[in-house]
Amino acid sequence: MNKLYANGLTAALLLVGLSAAHAQGQRPADGPGYDLGTRQELVQQLETQVAAGLAQRTAPTVTLRVAASQAFSGRVNYREDLTKTGEYVVGDLAGVPGASFQLRIVGETVEGNIILRASRQAYRYSADARGHVLVRAVDINKVVCIDYNKPVGYREVAPAAGAANRAAVVSLQSYPGARGCILLDTDGYALPAGTGWNNGNAYNAPSASMTDANVQAMWELVSEDFRPFSLNVTTDENVFNAYPKNMRMRCVISPGSGSTIANGAGGVAFLTSFKTNDDTPCWVFMSDPKSGGEAASHEVGHTLGLSHDGRISPSEGYYTGQDNSGAWAPIMGAGYYKPVTHWSRGEYNSANNQEDDLAIMSGTTYNVGYRPDDHSNAISGATNLARNGNGLSANGIIERTADQDYFAFSTAGGTVSFNVNTVGRYGDLDIVARLFNSGGGLIGTYDTQGGGNLNVSFSASLGAGTYYLQIDGTSSGNPATDGYSDYGSLGTFSISGSAPAPSGGVATMYRDCNYTGTAVALPVGDYNLAALQARGILNDDVSSLTVNGGYQVVLYENDNFSGGALTVTASNSCLVNNPLGTGNWNDKTTSLRVQTATASFSRQLEAELANVNNGMTVEACSDAGGGQDMGYIDAGDYLVWNGINFPTTGTYLIEYRVASGASGGTISADLNAGSIQFGNTAIPATGGWQNWTTVSKTVTINAGTYNFGIYAQTGGYNLNWVRITKQGANRMASANAEILASSSPKQLELYPNPVADKLYIHTETVATDAQYRILNTYGKAVGSGALSTGPVDVAALPTGVYTLVVSVPGQPTVTRRFVK
Template sequence: MKSKQTLFLLMAAAFAAGATAQTELASAQGERPAPGMEIGSVDAVLSGFAAQHANGRSMQVQSMRGNTVAAHIRDYAKKNGVVSISGTAVDTPDSVFVLKGNKKAVYGYLLKYDTRKAYEYTTDSAGKVWLTEVPITKIVPDFDPEFRDKRSAAMLAMAVSHPVYSPMALRQARHIGPYQNEDVTQLQSKPGSPYVFYLNITAVMNGSTPLNGVTKENMYRAWQSIADQYSMLNLNVTTSRAVYDAARTTNLLRTGIINFINQDGRSFAPLRSFGTTAAGTLYRNPSSGFDYGYGIGMTGAHEVGHQMGMNHDRGGNGGEYFEGIAAYQWGPIMGNYWMGGGWANQLFTWSRGEYTTASNFEDDLRIMTVDEAVPYMADDIPTTRALTLGTGGAIDPTRNFGQIERNTDTDTFTFTTTGTTTLNLRIDPLEYLRMLDVDASILNAAGAVVSRSNLGVNRSAQFTNLSLPAGSYRLVVRGGAEGTPANGFSNYSSLGHYAMKGTLAGAGGGYPVLGNGVALTGQGAAAGSWQYYTIDVPAGKTQVAFALNGGNGDADMFVKLGGTPTTASYNCKSDGPSSVENCSINAPAAGRYYVGVYAYSAYNTLSVKATYAP
């Protein structure tokens, strides 16, 4: 039997060979670009299509080399001066027409899939629109109607494992963690976002049950993998038709769609079709040799990338599809992602062509956030956040997590110790089809780096038995890099969610220490989270009083002697409807008191104070 590595190489070779076959086919048919034809100013072209939309008899028609170039308009939208038009060719339904732009420039194309003809609309520096015949693969890079899976039955029987979830992946976000019996026809990665990408799975479903023996878990992972690769954007990747229709009605320019097809073939999608109703095509390929969720998910992320405007990451032996760098188990999602199927710690990211053999230097993140105007997610930790510790200094991943939204982002967690403390901590990326390589540092009060971790070809950071003397510390998490950008990868798109698990054991328990009568200000937390503080009360005091003072949210306070409080276990509490809370203990026993602040709703700029008397 052939080894798995042999299978990976054969699959990767077949993947790359498709582009060569397409190039040879185009050459054999003589599909070389013809000289362009000027068809008018941007204003004239847009006015012409607006008139056609208003009155179908007013059709825009051109002729190139004896072929008609004209479209039936199916969808027309104009919002804030930006126009989106889509439809089909007048002489064949097996086609797609797209035109997007504003009063300064337009871009679009008319594709005839049956005859493999493609015509591109571009704008020059003088504001003139040109129509040019181009090879169809310029617009639909993966288009290959002759594609056949030539692998043997033995090869197809050799299953390839999907990635392993981090044990810390516990629904810190909608797309994080294993399947939990959700309705796979109603999945949403960011409910409420006005930017929506719809995965139309209707054709591969019977109601809420997948066809072809595909499990709901597999379908979930296909959605999850695509959501992973776009998690840094405020983009709701959904399988809900109702969500898509509502977003499209509000603003078509903020939506996209890809159709799952119930047959085998090579998936493809037209470039820059986000913001239109022109759909990508995602074939089922149930015997792809990869787990359905992983294989279809990777392919979906790649094809949605084309729709967002990105071309193939070329170079190396992969030619049209760069194969990644095996030594670092890294590859670009717009390259030959199949090569990473056998890597234990694969990392797939967006790219700007930093590797040595690159010939495509497109800035993928800029294309998505500037050209297509899909915004990044807001920074979830814009300043600092106190590290949340449980009993015995436990660090729980459901309370201590975050997201690196862009390559300039760093997340800072603070903690204080009152004596020598031992830190054991692991920080994992949480996405299934991950992009984040975790780099973490511990800094002391002077800003000096005490320790740093970025495990090689592992994607996690880890601190083992790190001894920390009394003091205040910062844990800084950022996107990591390995090797060099030329031979390795930079932190350009090392993005994604992470969580941490471990213990901070020893004197002080790692919680912020309150000074007698001194307010600790600037505290904040997300809804549903706990923050803990300590104060040592000497013997002989008549009272100890605890106070919260904040102008927003709803912070509740629970205090306990000798351990962290809960809503059911405390010595005093105050849980009113605001963030102003007070409670006290008369004739307090000597010892360490733990102040637990629970965020019934999110708060910030909170002060925490403890005062004992006399």
């Protein structure tokens, strides 16, 4: 039974958490518990008192005793009769302005609070081992975000012109397929009755009336704050609704003036409410991107268990930042006034809270965790920088304090230059770059210190060879007095640079160690013994080699790519007792392959497979028509993609497309290095390296995160593409999959958004005659075509917000917005 009682009662701010927050330093300890009797006795008492009120046709009242000599009269605004032994009541306290209560008893669980805002007192309900209900006084800061005000001098942003009639908010996602979700809800929200807000009454939150540009700016700030975690920050209601209630948090952005939720406040939240499974939102009452974004991260931080960062002396609830540097503040303090804000562990002087923000949010309590590491933390696994002529590029994320991402590149010698930048605005990652030679020796450390300078630019004069670039988060100043440590220096980075490209090919074979003796440069290709000899490379005569960034060389001890094999992904000065392989590889090579490095493909596929979370088909390919393979696996080779998340138990279709050598062989796929096997498949000789065959396996997989691998049992294979499909779900469009369109606005989705070059569309209904147009913010068409031709190429469009208009003859037009 659900019942809402509303009789003109004064709306009071309910600032109650349903479970304990983490204690903060120097704050008072909890008081002794007062015994209210057994759960059954308290439920019977509440039900009797509610029934008496209903019989008199008045709003029911219940007695809320907190001590032998003290009790409050609670006026019930909302009630649920949960079971014969359960009860849920929410309301305000008669005669006590600004006070409210919430109490839920179901089974063996007892949770709830009483909040007296004016006197800054709070009480919490719990159950002991005997099944008795206890109520005790607690520090109000353990359960409520109290007195979190707007910035000094803040003025409400005027509504955007035409906001009432504008299109739906632009759909943005920071990490599609993440475990958890944060919704920035800016277009108005109808709060249902029965939550802890508004004393249990319903509430219609008005739209924040933000422009698309301001929505995107606020989303960028919050996305970067939560970038280290497996959390998808989105503006899309449909994306949010696809997540379980205990793995999502709605943050309502709405005008605060006159609000009965928290009139005049900057934001409010229940502590630990992310996991409560009842969709209770948190709130922000500012639409300015910087102020509102800082408040949104702060309030969502509360829902993930974080308490306030203040100071003991002077006594303050919210620390506004280091006074000397003028650049930094903790997110759980007040980050309005500083350009750089971080998650904190209270390293500044006189901090009243030393809790580990990162450990709390990533812990098992909320089941969010960190996102998978995207690049190796060591030179041995360094990612090759992508090369275009002399240009070099890459991007990544520093997602943990100890994370260091390594990249490799080769040069013909001369001046190399690099720019390493975090996001364009609202960055958290303070970057330090380190340059190493091929032997791992440090050449230089590059860091721009102080004043919120997060990016790094440098040049160096280098000789010919292979080098390594390390990207790390760093500190600034003294974290106790005028700066911050590298603890919260986390987030996105991009690398752009230049280095003279080695000439004559992408890999050079040398007759002697240390890159001496006869040298022959080779472009990408397969070289048997005859092909090597034709280029001046003798049998068993290679002792060292250089490899450009983005490429690899597979050495074979026998002709025609057979026998033992060694994959070299970076320059190697001597193959004597080579640590990358077993035994001595000096003067052992009889045939070889020069290839695009499969490591970059592995990382690309890893990122795409994360979308299994959304039940989409995910696929990686270059030319499914047979023009180019995506990698090669020889007998005994194992390609693995780490951290693929299957969110629900169910049936999945595993497919991969390969071409075999002359003799064919056996190939298999598995999870977690063979602990879960999908069975072997015999591959006949396909008659050539570009004659493809597709392996398909329908398997049942339990929900969880796995490492997915493809293993060459015998024989060797070119790999063309890999695809995983959640059966019964949507398929994600890809380079060789049909592009789908639909007349239903609820089904049409765009990915990725924001987009760099290729915009994919996925829906449920195939429409081969679907056409699209792209409109800029002035309504002018800047692109058009047929969806059936493949993904929409938007690489040439300037940055901005666009509308995609999809039309099918005889059906309603569908529009979606995206950001370039």
